[in-house]
Each structure stands twice: as C-alpha cells, then as structure tokens.
Amino acid sequence: xxxxxxxxxxxxxxxxxxxxxxxxxxxxxxxxxxxxxxxxxxxxxxxxxxxxxxxxxxxxxxxxxxxxxxxxxxxxxxxxxxxxxxxxxxxxxxxxxxxxxxxxxxxxxxxxxxxxxxxxxxxxxxxxxxxxxxxxxxxxxxxxxxxxxxxxxxxxxxxxxxxxxxxxxxxxxxxxxxxxxxxxxxxxxxxxxxxxxxxxxxxxxxxxxxxxxxxxxxxxxxxxxxxxxxxxxxxxxxxxxxxxxxxxxxxxxxxxxxxxxxxxxxxxxxxxxxxxxxxxxxxxxxxxxxxxxxxxxxxxxxxxxxxxxxxxxxxxxxxxxxxxxxx
Numbered sequence: 369x370x371x372x373x374x375x376x377x378x379x380x381x382x383x384x385x386x387x388x389x390x391x392x393x394x395x396x397x398x399x400x401x402x403x404x405x406x407x408x409x410x411x412x413x414x415x416x417x418x419x420x421x422x423x424x425x426x427x428x429x430x431x432x433x434x435x436x437x438x439x440x441x442x443x444x445x446x447x448x449x450x451x452x453x454x455x456x457x458x459x460x461x462x463x464x465x466x467x468x469x470x471x472x473x474x475x476x477x478x479x480x481x482x483x484x485x486x487x488x489x490x491x492x493x494x495x496x497x498x499x500x501x502x503x504x505x506x507x508x509x510x511x512x513x514x515x516x517x518x519x520x521x522x523x524x525x526x527x528x529x530x531x532x533x534x535x536x537x538x539x540x541x542x543x544x545x546x547x548x549x550x551x552x553x554x555x556x557x558x559x560x561x562x563x564x565x566x567x568x569x570x571x572x573x574x575x576x577x578x579x580x581x582x583x584x585x586x587x588x589x590x591x592x593x594x595x596x597x598x599x600x601x602x603x604x605x606x607x608x609x610x611x612x613x614x615x616x617x618x619x620x621x622x623x624x625x626x627x628x629x630x631x632x633x634x635x636x637x638x639x640x641x642x643x644x645x646x647x648x649x650x651x652x653x654x655x656x657x658x659x660x661x662x663x664x665x666x667x668x669x670x671x672x673x674x675x676x677x678x679x680x681x682x683x684x685x686x687x688x689x690x691x692x693x694x695x
Contacts, residue, residue, distance in 0.1 A: 386414050391422070391514030398506040399427070399434060399497050406436075407495040407513050417530050420487035420515040425452055426479030428507035432461050433500040440533065441491045448487065448536045451500075454689055455483045459568025459636025462624040467616045471564070471640060479510075485563065485691060486521040487534050523561075523642045532695045534563070539688040544658045546681040553654035553690045556587055560694035562646040562654060567600075568624070568636035571658075572682030574609050577601050579657035579681075580669035587651025591672045596646070598669055600656070604637040619643060631682075652692070658684045 392407050411418050420438070425431055431452060438448035453461045456472040458481075465474045472483045487493070495513055499506075521528040537553045544550055552565065562583070569576055581596040581603045597603030601610050605620040614622045624636040646654075659681030662668050668678070 386518055388412065388415070388517045389514065390418075390517065391512065393510075393512045395510055397509050397511070399431065399499055399509040400506050401499045401503055403437070403496045403498040405494065405496050406511060408492070409494075409515070410492040411490075411517060415517040416490075418489050418493065418515055418517045419519050419521060420489075420493060420513065421519070422482070422484055422512065422514040423455065424480070424482040424512040425509065426476065426481070427509040427511075429478065430499055430503050430507045431479055431509050432463075432481070434497055434509075435500070436495065436497045438487060439494040439496070440487070440489045441493075446496075447533065449538070450536060450689065452479075452481045454566060454568070454687065456481050456623075457564075457566035457621060457636070457638025457689075458623040459566070459687065460624050460626070460634050462636065464614075464623070469616065469618045469621075469640075471618075471642070472638075473616075485534065486528075487515070488521065488528065488530075488532050490531065523563075523645055526561075526645065528693060529695045532560075532693045534691060534693050537688075537690040537692060539686055541685055541687055543683060543685050545683055546659050547661065547677065548658050550656045550658060550686055550688070551653060552656055552688050553652055553692055555648070555652040555692065555694060557651045558694050559647075559649050560652065560692055561648070562641050562652070562690065562692055564638065564640050564642075564689075564691040565654075566636065566638040566689045567656070568634070568687040569684050570628075570632065570634050571684040572631050572633075573680070574633065574635070575679035575681040576658050576684050577609055578660040578668075578678045580660050582653075582655045582669070583646050583648075584653040584655075585646070585648040585650075587648075587653060589653075592670055593653070593655075594646075595669050599660075600637075604639050654690060656688075658686070 437446035577600040582593045584593040620639045626634045661675030
C-alpha cells in the first residue's frame with residue numbers, strides 16, 4: 369500500500385505599497401528675516417503616512433546661520449527646528465568641506481548642508497525658514513526638501529511604527545557650572561528611541577570631556593541608569609581627549625575645535641544611534657555632565673554629587689541637539 373502525502377502551498381500576494389515621492393527644489397529664491405513658508409504638503413487620500421527623507425540648503429553665508437522649522441500634522445509649535453550647520457552636527461558653523469555620511473554632511477566650501485533623517489507625519493508637513501537675528505535684508509537661498517508617502521523606516525532590524533514621531537530636543541547656548549548635570553532629553557512617558565545626538569561646547573579647557581553619559585530607559589530609573597559612556601570622547605568613539613584629531617565617520621564625528629584664547633576653546637561632535645539605537649519603553653531621560661568625579665576607589669560615573677573632582681573643568685556654554693523618535 370502506498371501512502372501519498374500531498375502538500376498544498378498557498379501563496380498570499382500582498383498589495384504593493386502605494387509609494388509616491390514629493391518635494392520641492394527652489395533656486396535663487398529669497399529667505400527673509402521673518403519666518404516664511406518654503407514647503408507645504410498634505411498626504412493624498414490613498415496614503416496612511418508620509419516621511420521626509422532629505423534636506424539640503426545653500427546660498428548666502430547668512431543661510432548657514434538660518435533656522436528651519438518642521439510643523440508636523442498642523443501643530444502650531446514645530447517639533448523640529450534647527451540651524452543649518454547644527455543639522456549636520458558641525459558646531460560653530462565649522463566650514464570644513466567636503467565631507468559626508470549616509471545621514472548628513474557638507475558638500476561645498478560655502479553652504480551645501482544636508483540631512484537625511486527620516487521625519488514621519490500622518491497628515492501634513494509644513495516647512496519654514498528665517499534668517500538669523502540681526503540680518504535685516506533678504507538673502508538668496510537654494511533649498512531642496514523631499515519625502516515619500518507610505519515609506520517605512522527601518523534601523524538594522526527594527527521598523528518604526530507608522531505612528532512614530534521625530535522630535536528635536538534642543539539646548540542652545542546655555543551656561544552650566546562645573547560638574548552640573550545637563551538633561552539632554554526629557555520624555556516623561558511613552559516608548560521610543562534615541563536616533564542622534566550632537567554637542568557643541570565653549571569652555572575654559574577640555575576637562576569637560578570627563579563628563580559621563582547616562583540613559584534612563586525608564587523615566588523613574590535610579591542613578592546611574594545605563595552608563596552609555598565613561599567620558600565624552602568615549603561616547604563619540606574616540607579616547608584620551610580626541611588625541612587622534614578630527615574625524616567624520618558614519619557613526620560619529622569630531623567636527624570642530626578652535627582655541628579662541630588662552631582660556632577659551634570651542635569643540636563639537638556628533639553621534640548616530642541607527643546601528644545601536646537606545647530604546648526606551650516608559651519615558652526617557654538622557655543626561656551628560658560638565659566634567660565628572662570619582663569615588664574613593666577612583667571609579668567614575670557612579671557618583672551623583674560630591675566625590676573627588678577630575679581636573680578643574682570650568683563653566684561651559686552648551687548647545688545640544690538630540691533627535692528622538694516616540695510612539
């Protein structure tokens with residue numbers, strides 16, 4: 369007797385996503401001191417979401433210092449508002465060029481800043497720009513913004529939920545005393561991930577670089593949380609106060625250093641987290657310290673207050689950009 373085993377294979381054909389690219393390129397246009405609209409787009413009826421995929425800008429030198437805002441789904445206060453040079457993680461309008469990564473860079477001696485962070489929205493996106501304070505006359509601008517409807521966003525095995533929102537958490541030119549804690553991200557509730565962080569510091573010496581980074585994937589988590597880095601240069605994938613010099617890698621970069629005077633210096637760097645996203649599931653805090661201390665055994669990053677100072681960090685003026693997805 370023969371027994372025949374018949375296997376039926378069922379093929380399910382999924383409908384192709386309805387992908388449509390949108391955007392605008394403006395050539396030899398004007399940017400004004402007052403906020404003006406650059407681009408406005410509402411999703412077509414066939415689409416569930418959209419995502420901005422590209423930003424590029426150049427023009428008059430004032431464009432390097434200009435501010436651009438993304439108003440998502442009709443919001444009155446923009447979730448994302450950045451200055452041209454900081455969107456590429458190049459503090460102090462550093463003009464080193466050309467350089468670039470998958471995500472950001474600068475392609476010319478003047479201007480040509482670009483950024484490819486994915487900015488999702490559910491209904492509409494409105495993008496505006498304005499010149500820096502003190503500029504009273506219009507200035508020439510070239511700008512490109514682009515996106516695609518129904519395009520998914522994935523980071524090395526993780527796909528963003530369709531309702532994800534990207535928000536830029538900013539600190540701009542705020543002064544911190546030695547050993548002060550700097551809260552870079554404050555999300556009281558919800559889930560999400562940290563995509564990118566850029567830091568620009570003016571200080572009296574480099575000893576602010578002793579500062580550790582701490583993440584709290586549960587908002588109420590006790591200190592020290594997750595110790596992300598045992599020093600500032602460690603976080604940006606260098607060591608020993610960046611003694612190898614400046615670099616601009618895919619995952620991190622040391623983008624600016626200038627000794628302004630005997631007691632003042634400028635420094636900036638960026639770090640991407642697309643290959644090692646920092647996830648959270650019950651709110652999120654992300655903190656850095658202006659210099660740091662050790663305990664009686666000489667261990668670092670585990671003393672919240674008091675402790676033994678490492679060197680003599682000074683007052684620092686800090687600008688920080690932290691790009692965070694929430695859902």
